[in-house]
Amino acid sequence: MAIDRARVEAAVVELLAAIGEDGSRPGLQQTPARVADAYEEFFGGLALDPVEPLSETVPLGDSDAETVLLRDIRFRSVCEHHLLPFTGVAHLAYLPGDRVVGLGRLPKVVEILAARPQLQERLTEEIADTFVTGLDPRGVLVVLDATHACVTTRGARQTDASTVTIASRGELSDPVTRAELIALIGRGVK
Numbered sequence: 001m002a003i004d005r006a007r008v009e010a011a012v013v014e015l016l017a018a019i020g021e022d023g024s025r026p027g028l029q030q031t032p033a034r035v036a037d038a039y040e041e042f043f044g045g046l047a048l049d050p051v052e053p054l055s056e057t058v059p060l061g062d063s064d065a066e067t068v069l070l071r072d073i074r075f076r077s078v079c080e081h082h083l084l085p086f087t088g089v090a091h092l093a094y095l096p097g098d099r100v101v102g103l104g105r106l107p108k109v110v111e112i113l114a115a116r117p118q119l120q121e122r123l124t125e126e127i128a129d130t131f132v133t134g135l136d137p138r139g140v141l142v143v144l145d146a147t148h149a150c151v152t153t154r155g156a157r158q159t160d161a162s163t164v165t166i167a168s169r170g171e172l173s174d175p176v177t178r179a180e181l182i183a184l185i186g187r188g189v190k
Helices: 005-018 031-042 105-114 120-135 175-187
Strands: 057-059 068-079 084-095 099-101 139-148 163-170
Touching: 005 031, 031 068, 068 105, 068 120, 068 139, 068 175, 084 105, 084 120, 099 120, 105 120, 120 139, 120 163, 139 175, 163 175
Parallel strands: none
Antiparallel strands: 057 099, 068 084, 084 139, 139 163
């Protein structure tokens, strides 16, 4: 589904009027089109299947592959409660079953799911579930650490606050194994 630009632009014109602004003044004339451009980018994941990037896999054969961990994947999303952005980093780990996927495909899953109106808690779970569906791994761990504009710029105004959410599946749900991976994420092991 494509973004309905005309409706977004009309809504922005109405929003500007509702806050007492003149949408025809020079500084605001292009604002409705700019917001429509931004919304196409922010919500482009609504039209995409997050499992698709995981469709081209490589069989492992008889290998007993251990954990694959990709850290510090930058992401941005829009909180569905206030339509304000949240940004952060995702850390993804999985224990391969009988196949692996190119590492560049992992951030694509995060990007697709983040490009929707979201809650960080749900985003974390959706990423984990997508890896389970797309790769059938022995285990999955997803850790998101994000800063929310609704916390930093309004209400509580806690500019240094971040939110950490965790989702684990399969063998990576074991508390000891999960703790080892979280320690690796935190240490920045090179």
